[in-house]
Amino acid sequence: MTDVLTPVLSRNWADDRAWTLAAYEAQGGYDGLRRAVTMEPGEIIELVKDSGLRGRGGAGFPTGMKWSFIPADNPNPRYLVVNADESEPGTCKDIPLMMASPHTLVEGVIIASRAIGAETAFIYVRGEVLHVVRRLQAAVREAYEAGYLGADVAGSGTRLDVVVHAGAGAYICGEETALLDSLEGRRGQPRLRPPFPAVAGLYASPTVINNVESIASVPAILAHGVDWFGSMGTEKSKGFTLYSLSGHVKRPGQYEAPLGITLREILELGGGMRDGSELKFWTPGGSSTPILTAEHLDVPLDYEGVGAAGSMLGTKALQVFDQTTSVVRCVLRWTEFYKHESCGKCTPCREGTWWLVQTLRRLDSGQGQAGDIELLLDLCDNILGRSFCALGDGATSPITSAIQYFRSEFDAGMHTPSAELFPPAASTLFGQEVPA
Template structure:
């Protein structure tokens, strides 16, 4: 097939010492910043709006529109916060981006800060990835030394201080308001909205919170223009993006391609499934999105296409599972994660995820009781839309979709353990034989 990859963010990842300022500048780095400094903040916002860039962290909200929500008459300072707390199971796009090309993010932060009028910005990074924290801080130091950060950037009168903040490893801090609480030094728990962060965010001041990939995409848009960006992707989901392909595939990794590519095309680019494998189910956007099956191989991987198929594009974490995988066991592992990571603030999520795990464990061990499937559905119904934040909703999605597509496996859990139906050794042996 034709190579449909569109390396933009990942274009220089293989360069020698790609993460340094020198290497980044050689491939055109900070050229977009010069153009942005010659533009007014209003023009920058309008440019990003017209480009059609949508948030690359989950819901796909238009980035330029989010920037425009910042009130102009608020006396408090404006802040930009980058959500780099990548913790969703199966999601691994922001960390390699920050490792290979941290200056792409730093340049995006400077441009975005100019657009919204912020003189203080933060990158909130998952604390466990210490190597990423160190690399980002080194890049920020280089940017200060080069005059890209600090006071009067490029003689434009623009001031900006950038802080790289390491979190403490809580998945809940990926939720933007919990992230703000953590950044302020409090326990990371979601806030009641309204007020929304654009009005009262960090330190009760106007705040824009964007995902790493969203901000990192801005320099390319400023440098190459709206028409160039719109030439990739679909009508409503424009541009390029990073797809994380993992699971039972020959070449797992990051594939930067236009929005709207299909899993069939990505699997072909990734060498296909391991020999002898048959696609059983997959996640289009991480473990918190409803699972899809082989019948969805040709669904366009954009916000509209995946939504029409009954799931969400989310973080574009494509976890692929073959016929050796137990759906019940897989869903149980994900649910155990969500139970562990629940912040405990609201009852539906705190208690609901605990009970979901108990029922799934029974079914996984072949000790399910009559009515357990209905009980799972009822529990999910009491969590969905009733929890304080989206973590509770995300915990229910794989369960309800798994029952929809593979109810017979849950029914088998009434009398047969998953380990007998799908022996873990079979998958390992299968992999060893076909390697």
């Protein structure tokens, strides 16, 4: 692994007016595109394959391989869709990236579109972040004026149009096929697969769907090469990524580092836990990933290391909680979110998340009933792997892992409210000191 921090995507965030085309080009922006237009589409795909870039949206699927799934003999138009519907609790990497340096994403979109042969690309942005939508629209407009978009992309003779689309404001639209339905003007709900989007995606045409960070990482690979990218990260999880650090820490924020760094190292970069705090539990990839504890401080934060520890790297949203936090209350809040955001299409998720919330509320209020813990585990077992999409699976992960590591707190919910065991005022991040 290289240096502790590897500012690549975030290298220009602090520059004066970093979001403008002039500032981006001054830092070498669009150099990757200039190389890409001298290459054949297949060569670009092979380069991204060789780099080892894996999807940064959660699944970690090899990006170049995903691009290669587009069938060569399909006569329909091809589309690139960027999933910028960031809404996982604790995740805050894509929105800062698009706000600070939208041209990084736009350049990646142009390169990826050339690789798959798309003449139209869509950036689907969460509708609530209107300021980001406007900034992306301004960046796209600048790219058209500079000749990077339009009828003759960077003098290549190929065409590309980019549409910035404000989403419907639903967590479920982060699921790629629900996003496609929303983009087509329908209610955002997951589709049955197969067919997969690579064969029949947007408007029943071949479609590649990638996360913002995945696409934004491509220009640097084109500009600096495969060996440079592979010098960071680990053997199977190459490159750099953005970690979102939040919670009971002194300096929360975005930390761009090689894959394989540990939470212990990131906490040191963030000034450590707040005064008086001790690490109790944390999420490696947002609230839909199984929680980990202090015993996992030195687990490599890459796809293999976190997987071996029983969780998932997900979106690299490192939510850190100290000893003042009630695990039961925290898991309840997350589950209320998933219940609210369930699209209702499938019974396990629609009904299961509702019953999970009812049971957790009893335990949180100290009115738990005999068998409630077993009921929670049984409900999770009937949701996991049986729901239409991964939302249901994600709703169960924090519950089962919390019971695994902190069952005594759930047992206490049979007779004592969480608020008595863990007064909320002690856990607040604002205006309170941690009791000695």
